[in-house]
Amino acid sequence: MPAPIQAVMLDCDGTLVDTLGDFDAALNAMLRQMRRPRIEREQIARFVGRGTEHLLRCVLALQDGGAMPDEATFNQAWAAYLQAYEQVNGTHSRLYPGVREGLAALQAQGLPLACLTNKPQAFARELMRRLGLAPFFRFIHGGDTFARKKPDPLPLLETCRLLGAPPAATLMVGDSRNDAQAARAAGCPVFLLPYGYNYGCPVEQEGADAVLPDLPAIAKRLQAA
Ligand SMILES: O=C(O)COP(=O)(O)O
Numbered sequence: 001m002p003a004p005i006q007a008v009m010l011d012c013d014g015t016l017v018d019t020l021g022d023f024d025a026a027l028n029a030m031l032r033q034m035r036r037p038r039i040e041r042e043q044i045a046r047f048v049g050r051g052t053e054h055l056l057r058c059v060l061a062l063q064d065g066g067a068m069p070d071e072a073t074f075n076q077a078w079a080a081y082l083q084a085y086e087q088v089n090g091t092h093s094r095l096y097p098g099v100r101e102g103l104a105a106l107q108a109q110g111l112p113l114a115c116l117t118n119k120p121q122a123f124a125r126e127l128m129r130r131l132g133l134a135p136f137f138r139f140i141h142g143g144d145t146f147a148r149k150k151p152d153p154l155p156l157l158e159t160c161r162l163l164g165a166p167p168a169a170t171l172m173v174g175d176s177r178n179d180a181q182a183a184r185a186a187g188c189p190v191f192l193l194p195y196g197y198n199y200g201c202p203v204e205q206e207g208a209d210a211v212l213p214d215l216p217a218i219a220k221r222l223q224a225a
């Protein structure tokens with residue numbers, strides 16, 4: 001770790017919260033409404049992490065032999081999905097083990113924290129509130145907060161600026177190559193957790209500064225540094 005860490009940004013889906021149950025419920029409600037076949041969780045997990053547009057395009061293309069949806073189909077899916085997700089948000093989600101303790105340990109070290117996800121901001125804020133995590137974060141930023149989303153470095157750079165810490169001293173904690181690529185491009189150090197959604201690939205190959213088992217292990221590593 002080149003510079004002492006002054007602030008931490010944490011991804012949401014696959015890092016803090018196992019949201020696969022919410023994605024499952026909302027996507028299958030959308031597909032039902034569109035009179036399409038259902039999709040299984042294992043398949044959904046491979047599409048999570050690059051935001052809602054990407055998720056919907058992947059699901060529809062999978063069902064249509066790889067053909068991307070036309071605008072009307074996409075717009076229908078988008079409206080149905082957002083409505084369904086808003087209804088289920090948090091109902092079928094659970095925190096990964098150690099998340100609350102890990103966030104408390106980071107906070108106890110005096111580190112300002114931000115949640116930085118590709119989920120729409122309104123859904124992310126409501127989810128954090130429902131799970132009781134909102135008070136840990138100075139900012140909760142989503143995929144629609146800035147002009148571009150991860151793996152673009154922009155949301156990380158903007159969040160660092162708001163946190164008042166230089167990118168080189170702001171740690172990104174995530175579960176996927178989007179987080180690693182965005183962090184690299186922003187000049188932020190990055191730790192990955194192995195239990196989330198990384199397109200079905202092991203996170204060890206994503207070039208992170210470290211892969212650690214859970215959030216408490218990350219807090220311990222920062223304290224020891
Ligand atoms: O793709 C999403 O909707 C959320 O993904 P993230 O929380 O891992 O950024």
Ligand SMILES: [Mg+2]
Nearest residue numbers: 011013014175
């Ligand atoms: Mg993630």
